[in-house]
Amino acid sequence: MDATAASLADGVARGDRRSIARLISLAENDDPIGAEALRILHPRAGKAHVIGITGSPGTGKSTLTDRLIEAARRRGKTVGVVAVDPSSPYTGGAILGDRIRMQSRSTDPAVFIRSMGTRGALGGLSSHTADAVKVLEAAGKDLVFVETVGVGQAEVDVVRLADTVVVVLVPNLGDDVQAVKAGLMEIADLFVVNKGDLSGADKVAADVEANLMLAHPPAAPDGGVPWSPPILRTIAERGEGVVAVLEAAARHRAWSETSGEWSRRRVRRVLDQVRALLERKVTLFAFEPDGTPRPAWKALLGDLVAGRLSPQDAAGRLLAAFKP
Template identity: 50%
Template sequence: MVNNIENRILENDKRAAARLITMLENKDPEGFRILKSVYAKGGNAYVIGITGPPGAGKSTLTDKLVKAYRKKGKRIAIVAVDPTSPFTGGAILGDRVRMNDLNTDKDVFIRSMGARGHLGGISEATSAAVKVLDIFGSDIIFIETVGVGQSEIDIVKNCDTTIMVMVPGLGDDIQAIKAGVMEIGDVFAVNKADRDGSARTAREIEMMLDFNKTLAWRPPVKMVVATENKGVDELVEAIEAHREHMLTSGAFTTRRIQNAKSEVVSLIKERIEQSILDNAHNEDKLSTFSKEIVSRALDPYTVVERLYEEIKDTIHIK
């Protein structure tokens, strides 16, 4: 057992922080009670999101960025999210493989999380884990998403600077102008820049960014070779420039308020969803209804209205 978590976490106790994250991941009410009691102590960490397609080099780049920030004496935490099997609920969390050197640095805390059914690129508990690691005393927290496709943009609601990691050869310039993940980068890193096509990839991203003339911050595009630590210092400079912009323009606070808003909305949604589902699963109503939908005795819209009517009064929705 790990006792007295609320005091120990303020004393930079790793075991307490690790256990609290587990409790929050498992939706243990005691975990939320503890987090509420220490929440006011947080707010000091700067949060950097790292996202990009699978195999783009997010973990390797995170490893190199963390080393660069460690040279500046910063205390670092990393939350690395990997996919959970939709069939068994199991997961292989392998981001630590690329971060082995960081493992014995006492000022680096790495936590791997399974996405556990959440589809936005991070897990439901990621934002809670970030709060814990902030209160625990980290200066900078990196969130590494699962490998993303085109629309997993939850990361942006959880961080102050988003780094979009791209690699050459993923598609033509029409990919770069689609909506979704390409719109959320504050800094773009073209990794594996020693490969053919990297200059073209960078150019296509630049052109995509140039379409939008109204941006207060024009995201820079940096070429890196993470495995060889090339271009990492320049990438750090670009991140620092964005951080400076966020802090001086007031965008930092605006974004955090926006993020708090969207967090509250999603927590409300989650709670309402849970009460609807708890009710629907009661006496296996949902299975019965579903069979009737398939046999055309009912339609899904009528089922939704019935289930909604049943719980409406208990949660006071207008």
């Protein structure tokens, strides 16, 4: 066992902020020491309530998250936050600005906030967001909020990571057909209509409600009563309605635990992580992190470029040569 990884894991388990921060970085950078520390910490993770906050850019996700942190702290809960913002597809650079709105508890030692760039991932999270969540869980946080990038309609990876998904809507973004569309509108366990003081808030809430009335939600995993997503109104800027969001999330957790949904999602989450690790290992066997081919297959590359080899052939040969 790597001594550095062991002491890092130990630091995280003690809640040491430098260790938490460093391990998230190592995981994010595919460092083997980070992978080993995550392995050690795995049994400690899995106890936090992971709440995803998603919605279009500018709907108030960060402000809502800030007020949820405050409400959770008032209830004595410890809180972790992973806030994802987009990386540039051209330079890899990013402006991670979610912290600007998350200042209520910025020096509270029971709150740990981490910003991540998407680094090429397209589903609203980064490929290592799950690792960051795991680190915060292992550090003993009761609640972990995951704020996605501002999403459009189909970036729904958060549903694979969160126990409870909060979809944040605002007035005047479209007509009632938007509420019927597949994707984002299907993944909500809770709808929040933020900026509820703007005109049009009633209409959004009504559109969503009308859409929910048409749905035949699948039965709960235990065959019991399905969860019916509540539609909540907030004015996050003023903190109005935020406690109700936290309470609804707690009700969703309680329903999930009794209905079997909690473990269904947790099983899916670990399976997703295994799949992601496999994809990543195979990809990194063939490619450098920046996407250029590894030296080992320079010859193959020549044939590929010259058209003597198809992409299918090249992938087949690389898989045949794959060593973990």
